[in-house]
Amino acid sequence: MTGRNWPDQTGQVHYVFGRCRSPNPIGGPNQAVMKHRVLGLCLLLFACSKPSGLAERAADKDVTTVAALSPGLAPVRIGEGGPGFAACGTIGTIINLSPTGEPYLPVRAAPFVEANEIARLANGARVIICTHSIDQKWQGVVFPPEQAPALDCGVSSPIARPRSYTGPCRSGWVSSYFIQLSGS
Numbered sequence: 250m251t252g253r254n255w256p257d258q259t260g261q262v263h264y265v266f267g268r269c270r271s272p273n274p275i276g277g278p279n280q281a282v283m284k285h286r287v288l289g290l291c292l293l294l295f296a297c298s299k300p301s302g303l304a305e306r307a308a309d310k311d312v313t314t315v316a317a318l319s320p321g322l323a324p325v326r327i328g329e330g331g332p333g334f335a336a337c338g339t340i341g342t343i344i345n346l347s348p349t350g351e352p353y354l355p356v357r358a359a360p361f362v363e364a365n366e367i368a369r370l371a372n373g374a375r376v377i378i379c380t381h382s383i384d385q386k387w388q389g390v391v392f393p394p395e396q397a398p399a400l401d402c403g404v405s406s407p408i409a410r411p412r413s414y415t416g417p418c419r420s421g422w423v424s425s426y427f428i429q430l431s432g433s
Contacts, residue, residue: 326380328407332409336408340375340431341375342373342375344428345426352372354372354374356370368421378428379420386424388428392418393419401417
């Protein structure tokens with residue numbers, strides 16, 4: 250029966266090639282093999298395609314783009330509580346600085362020890378806590394400059410959606426161990 254056609258029980262005609270039966274009259278690969286080939290082709294096309302324009306889409310959504318960040322920089326985000334709450338709702342005080350060690354707490358550009366030091370806070374300094382790192386070992390804070398300690402940092406009112414802080418005060422990351430929460 251090699252190379253001949255024959256009907257099955259449903260009346261569908263099959264072409265027989267050696268011991269393989271295929272409903273494909275051309276005698277090509279079966280459906281499972283075709284699925285694997287199509288999947289492989291799709292993966293190949295995806296891998297060889299141009300970048301998806303992530304930076305352009307992120308800019309449209311008011312999100313800090315990957316290209317705008319340099320290594321070791323993580324802007325403090327405000328408004329993470331949602332539009333019904335203050336952009337940053339908790340006040341903290343710097344505590345537990347070693348009297349024999351450094352008399353200040355370094356403020357970092359990102360939530361890790363290796364990040365650049367961008368400012369220093371003295372024991373007793375007040376900060377506004379806006380966010381925290383995933384492991385909660387670091388707090389993203391906003392604080393007025395030493396020259397103007399009464400400056401309104403603009404984070405006490407709600408904002409429409411979360412964003413990086415760009416107000417008149419300074420911002421950065423400090424170790425959670427050295428902050429005592431004071432309230433809102």
